Amino acid sequence: MTIVYCDWLNGNDTTGDGSAALPYKTIQKASTGLTGGDEVRVAKSTDPASLTGTISFTDGSTTVTGSGTAFSTELASGDFIELTAGSWWEVLSIASDTSLTLYQMFSGTTTSGYTSRRMTASAGITDTGAAPTSTTLVQYVQSSGSSASNRLTISGGWDLSTQTQTGTTTFRQTHSTLTNRWGYGLYVSGKSFLAISNLSFLRYNRGVYFTNSSNTNVASFPNLISNANHGVMLNIANDTQLSVGNALANERNDGVQVAGGTRNTVRVDVADCNGIGLDAISGAHGCIFTVGRANRNGSYGVMLSSCGVNTVSTGPLYLNQNYGLYINSSPGTRASAGDITMNGASYAVLVAASNLAEVTLGAVSGATYSLGVSGCVVTVNNMSTSGGSYGVRCDSGGAVRLYNCSIGQSSEVFFDRPETRQTIHSTKHDGVLNNDWVFFPAGYANKQSAVTQSGSGYAWRLNPTTSYAGPLNPVSISVAKVAVAANRQVTVTAYVKKDHATNIGALIRLRGKQIAGVAADVVATAADNTNWQQLTLQFTPTEAGVVNIDFEAYYVADASYAYIDSLEVSQA
Amino acid sequence: MVTVLDSEVDLAGMYRLLVSDGDRTVMLKFSSEPPYEQVEAAFIASLPPEPPEVVAEDGTVL
Numbered sequence: 001m002t003i004v005y006c007d008w009l010n011g012n013d014t015t016g017d018g019s020a021a022l023p024y025k026t027i028q029k030a031s032t033g034l035t036g037g038d039e040v041r042v043a044k045s046t047d048p049a050s051l052t053g054t055i056s057f058t059d060g061s062t063t064v065t066g067s068g069t070a071f072s073t074e075l076a077s078g079d080f081i082e083l084t085a086g087s088w089w090e091v092l093s094i095a096s097d098t099s100l101t102l103y104q105m106f107s108g109t110t111t112s113g114y115t116s117r118r119m120t121a122s123a124g125i126t127d128t129g130a131a132p133t134s135t136t137l138v139q140y141v142q143s144s145g146s147s148a149s150n151r152l153t154i155s156g157g158w159d160l161s162t163q164t165q166t167g168t169t170t171f172r173q174t175h176s177t178l179t180n181r182w183g184y185g186l187y188v189s190g191k192s193f194l195a196i197s198n199l200s201f202l203r204y205n206r207g208v209y210f211t212n213s214s215n216t217n218v219a220s221f222p223n224l225i226s227n228a229n230h231g232v233m234l235n236i237a238n239d240t241q242l243s244v245g246n247a248l249a250n251e252r253n254d255g256v257q258v259a260g261g262t263r264n265t266v267r268v269d270v271a272d273c274n275g276i277g278l279d280a281i282s283g284a285h286g287c288i289f290t291v292g293r294a295n296r297n298g299s300y301g302v303m304l305s306s307c308g309v310n311t312v313s314t315g316p317l318y319l320n321q322n323y324g325l326y327i328n329s330s331p332g333t334r335a336s337a338g339d340i341t342m343n344g345a346s347y348a349v350l351v352a353a354s355n356l357a358e359v360t361l362g363a364v365s366g367a368t369y370s371l372g373v374s375g376c377v378v379t380v381n382n383m384s385t386s387g388g389s390y391g392v393r394c395d396s397g398g399a400v401r402l403y404n405c406s407i408g409q410s411s412e413v414f415f416d417r418p419e420t421r422q423t424i425h426s427t428k429h430d431g432v433l434n435n436d437w438v439f440f441p442a443g444y445a446n447k448q449s450a451v452t453q454s455g456s457g458y459a460w461r462l463n464p465t466t467s468y469a470g471p472l473n474p475v476s477i478s479v480a481k482v483a484v485a486a487n488r489q490v491t492v493t494a495y496v497k498k499d500h501a502t503n504i505g506a507l508i509r510l511r512g513k514q515i516a517g518v519a520a521d522v523v524a525t526a527a528d529n530t531n532w533q534q535l536t537l538q539f540t541p542t543e544a545g546v547v548n549i550d551f552e553a554y555y556v557a558d559a560s561y562a563y564i565d566s567l568e569v570s571q572a
Numbered sequence: 573m574v575t576v577l578d579s580e581v582d583l584a585g586m587y588r589l590l591v592s593d594g595d596r597t598v599m600l601k602f603s604s605e606p607p608y609e610q611v612e613a614a615f616i617a618s619l620p621p622e623p624p625e626v627v628a629e630d631g632t633v634l
Binding site for chain 1: 577580583584585586592596597602614
């Protein structure tokens with residue numbers, strides 16, 4: 001096993017030999033010619049320094065005020081201060097010894113009287129100078145490991161005098177133009193079987209960039225902060241295990257972006273104040289994403305777009321600008337999220353063109369629509385909504401199945417078009433067993449106990465409310481799925497009642513062509529009265545199978561009710 | 573002016589009102605029996621939001 005040391009401040013790629021006494025300068029030099037089992041040990045940055053006095057800061061604010069502080073002499077633009085333990089934020093400008101402005105608003109617990117630390121040119125940070133272009137490879141990896149059990153290790157935090165790992169290594173790009181966050185802090189192209197740890201990257205274009213089939217790597221980064229485009233980007237990387245502590249204020253794009261690739265396991269503890277906290281795009285599939293929290297991001301907390309089947313689990317998503325959780329063109333996504341809080345955005349959660357997505361949510365609040373589903377069939381579990389105008393919006397032919405969801409808004413649902421057959425099924429609605437509802441653009445159906453034929457239990461009630469729910473577009477629910485044998489007559493009976501003889505129509509229907517031998521619809525229509533009346537369907541399939549029986553009610557002249565109860569099935 | 577066409581308490585104990593202004597009929601839900609003013613306000617709040625303006629690069633509203 002070969003161990004090679006590098007030290008950006010004191011090393012030299014020309015005169016060094018990679019020993020602790022004569023280290024190389026860069027990771028690329030140190031990693032040249034290595035293989036599985038070898039190690040690159042990166043010199044640690046000095047420890048952060050204490051900040052004189054105490055400071056106060058507010059969630060959502062860029063202002064930091066001090067008491068007994070000496071901001072003017074201890075800090076400069078581009079330095080970082082600690083706002084709560086381990087959470088580092090870049091200083092944009094200093095107004096006085098007791099007042100400064102952060103590069104991005106602070107996200108976290110409002111605190112006063114905090115004894116802070118600072119990372120500056122003289123403490124806590126290893127400056128790599130000004131990158132000359134946005135795509136300069138500031139440091140990169142030159143070799144791969146050999147296998148998953150024999151990796152090339154690259155780790156920071158090494159005290160070269162004792163050859164022990166006693167700290168961390170934090171690299172910073174220092175272009176004098178504040179907006180020129182340039183260069184790739186660590187570039188990994190076509191390298192595999194690496195184990196990278198204890199390195200942080202601040203103020204680059206991309207903090208870390210894996211690309212060109214860099215597969216099967218294990219990497220963890222404590223801090224990826226104030227980079228322009230991405231804290232870290234996995235570009236078509238497979239089988240990678242990525243862990244990020246703080247992905248903060250990577251404001252133009254993403255804290256973590258996963259573009260394509262499969263079987264990656266990605267965890268980010270805090271993804272705040274980026275463009276997007278976690279962003280999976282371009283066919284990423286078979287991945288597991290875990291986000292501790294994603295707050296105050298400029299557009300989305302967590303986004304999966306144009307992906308395959310992935311699993312994403314996230315903690316709270318707080319005050320993201322556009323969507324808390326956005327799943328677009330990513331069928332089969334499994335997502336779970338903690339509480340999602342918005343401040344007047346259109347949607348807290350939007351699932352679009354992502355058939356068979358399943359989403360489990362906590363409390364969702366503060367958006368015009370707590371949940372939007374567009375053009376796909378989606379299952380949603382456990383959500384509770386409040387604030388804004390609507391609980392669930394369903395449009396573009398979408399269908400939603402809610403389980404154990406509580407809708408706090410008076411307007412529970414919204415459909416974009418009244419004439420469509422979009423549906424929102426809600427089982428255990430508002431958290432109450434048997435309180436089952438189906439919402440249609442032009443009507444409702446619900447299970448109720450006030451009106452029953454049997455005098456006990458529950459009966460379904462259908463309520464077409466407008467003329468859009470006419471005979472060709474009735475309010476309709478499935479009331480039975482019947483297993484049938486071949487060549488034996490099936491009889492389905494059900495009691496149906498209308499609350500007005502002629503304002504509403506009601507029928508039970510077996511749709512034709514569900515099974516051989518039943519080519520046309522079989523229909524039994526309720527007569528024009530308000531009595532409980534038994535309707536009968538009879539049919540003889542010529543093959544064994546399962547058929548569906550529907551109960552339909554349609555608008556004739558007014559919003560009225562139709563009930564169904566006591567359905568029975570027999571076969572000769 | 574909105575009209576309450578029907579009201580009931582569902583299995584979860586929520587007050588459900590079928591409300592119409594003659595053009596649009598919606599079901600509104602309340603945790604307790606609401607006064608008329610609350611029903612009217614909820615009905616107005618349930619109106620579909622105006623679609624956002626689409627503005628071309630030259631500032632023209634499309």
